[in-house]
Amino acid sequence: MRKKIKIYLPFALNELKRQLAYKGAFYLFIFISLFGSFIQYFLWMAIYGSSPNSTLGGLTKEEMVVYIFMVYVTSNMTMITISDWVSDDVVKGTVAMNLIKPIDYRMSLVVRALGTAVYRMLLPGVFIWIGLEIYKVTVLGLPLVSIANVLLYLMSCMMSFLICVLFDFCFGMVAFFTTYIFGMLMAKEAIMSFLTGQLIPLSFFPEVVQRMFDFLPFSSIVYTPVMIYLGKYTGSELLFILFRQAAWVVILYLLGTFIWKRVTNRLVVLGG
């Protein structure tokens, strides 16, 4: 295990260093990525203002504020896109290089993504999180989040990170079949922002559609951890939700292994 860490740690550290190297990019990154959240914030405030009911989709106005910004913190940290790294490697032909090296290609990507995730959790994740909690208690008048919920949330996030990265790895394999993955990435991001609950809480969807979402991995990526953070799940339901996340990790891991085997076989046959 220690040896493994020694091999893979540089990937994570390098990624962290690379990110810090662009200082302008770094400050701005925080700024940009919050834009969407502020648009959402104002939009939802207007929506609640126009509604005769005080709860929409099971959330009060105050909870919605928490939802919007926790979606930001969560998706920022868990939704690391590795498919463009994969497509990059495919286009440059470095995948073949990776086959020669005595490391697992997927593992090196996951660890690299972890570097990014940690970085994003620290900056700006934690700051926004703390800011939100202060705002929540002083302005919105909600109680401080409980330690238990924070721990459950973090555990859930770890699994969403894995679900997202493993899914994206499978998706990245598409790069072997198309030269222009950008369009697919756009489409994927658009659809995922919807299905993960980034754009709107999944509870706003009609009952039937929500039932369908239960059979897809996407709700586990953002919606689940954020709702856990809000304390919307308790008891057996909570256990079931966490179990479902774990199941998706396993399923996507196996699926990735299967696809990777098929693709590398093809790679060997075609001579990469």
Added chain:
Amino acid sequence: MIEVNHICKDFISPKKYPGLKGAIKGLFSTEKVVKSAVSDISFTIQDGEIVGYIGSNGAGKSTTIKMMTGILKPTSGECRINGIDPSKKRKENAKNIGVVFGQRTQLWWDLPLSESFTILKEIYNVSDEDYEKRMEFLNEVLELSDFFDRPVRTLSLGQRMRADLGAALLHNPKVLYLDEPTIGLDLVVKDNIRRAIKEINEKYNTTVILTTHDIGDIEELCSRIIMIDEGKKIYDGSLERLKDLYGSRRKVSMEVKQYDSCKKLKLAEKLGVSEEDCRMEWDDEKKILGVSFDKHKVQVPSILNMVMEISEVKDIQIQETELAEIVKEIYNHGLHAAV
């Protein structure tokens, strides 16, 4: 005619710190580093000359070329290419020059080569008649027709370089800049490219300025060399003179039977020259005695005589210093060590 007068170029960049801590520190630092890439270089080049512009990596070759082509503005000083200052009249200057950067293509990556030429014809406003004539000539010397219909990204490096050279010549420029035109090419292609450059120079009296690390390029093409190091000009003159100045050393290697007794020999003293003019080197393993000497001061027979007095000589080799070694010597030790 090309005139370069006292040009300098400084680059200013934010200071970088090593390591992860350094990266974090760099976020908050505003320190700047000024690097002088080219300092006070002047020269004049006549029409039709082929000039080799050489220097080690990072010596400032490309920076100078970029200033002459109008890509970079000099920090001070000025260039005049046929009377035009490229930093002030970029477009006008661009009409008269052709440029090839060995490391990157200027062709349209996804388009067939033929289409790149069609576009360039429009860009440089080449008339149909001139276009036909020029293409015929370029096809002859560069053999472009073999891959004329293929997208640029599918060309091999050698084909791409020929294509790039052709593209740079389509509008019959008065001056041609070549930045490492033979880098990474095999011998046959190198030879082709060199022949093409020579032919173009002869036929159109095109002035050629090329930077290269390949001594072969220089020996075959350049009548004149400008050498720079750390942004300063250190040599400007003919190839012959450079060889004459720095290439006067020869080396004779002898495989001797009585190796140990030869070791006691003090050649320089006996011949009455300084240690530097007649240096002895020993290869204990192969029992070879090497003598590196100045050919103007010491003759081979006198060395041989001395050695043969002591020992039987089984084999002799005499080497003339090659240009590559002169250049290496100058790069490594600066100009003075080589003199």
Added chain:
Amino acid sequence: MRKKMKRYFRLYRVLISQFFKVIMQSKVDFLMGLLGFFFTQIMGIAFLYLVFQQIPSLSGWTLEQLIFIYGFAQIPRGIDHLFTDNIWLVAWRLVINGDFDRYMLRPMNVFFQVISEKLQPDAIGELLIGTILVVRGIANGTAQMDAVHVVFFIISIFAGAVIYTSIKLFFASIAFWTKTSGPFLQVAYEMADFAKYPTEIYAKAIRFIITWVIPFAFVAYLPASYFLGVRGTFGFGQGAQIVGTECLIAAIFWTVAYALFNKGLQIYESAGN
């Protein structure tokens, strides 16, 4: 001068027809890109639809009106995206890796070379959905279109596209000083998302910024609301006022952005040192 213009037009035609050939060779990629942008916009509409399941109107705006604004916003964006997408590369790549050199070596206007190098077919996804939504809005009577409105409409989307291009060019030009300005450009560009919704819903500071500093409100919301007639009249005077201001802003922003771009060319440092 006319001869020069003619030459540029001819060259543009040559370049663009080449790109059509390339696009046609990779139909799958083309379709994918188109679908990508199409989906992104569809999701925005779906979002509005879901929200309106819960409320009758949003700050006095109906779903149909919001969809019209949303669709209208896509058209200038799509036009700019289609023709000047290569500006993004200036911000992200061309300056820092020195590929920008090649524009400096040719006897043509550098900005022209930058934009003529690429046509972005993905933009058709945006144009398509924008057109569908606007036509839909007109068909169901949400927005009004008579001859005067059509003229204003056409002027407005072109001025809007110029505003988009200017903002992109301005922020891409910063790359000449900072080597890469992709993140800056990204920030500015994403501001446009604010303008997809009525600006009244935002805090005053934000409203000020997107109206006057990075004036995306003039690209979408303000002209669109004129066509919706929410200010009471659909009159000529009001149209002239809004669209006129939009054109003025477009002219000012273009002048500033282009000047910065030219200043950047003066200090361009190339790469490889």
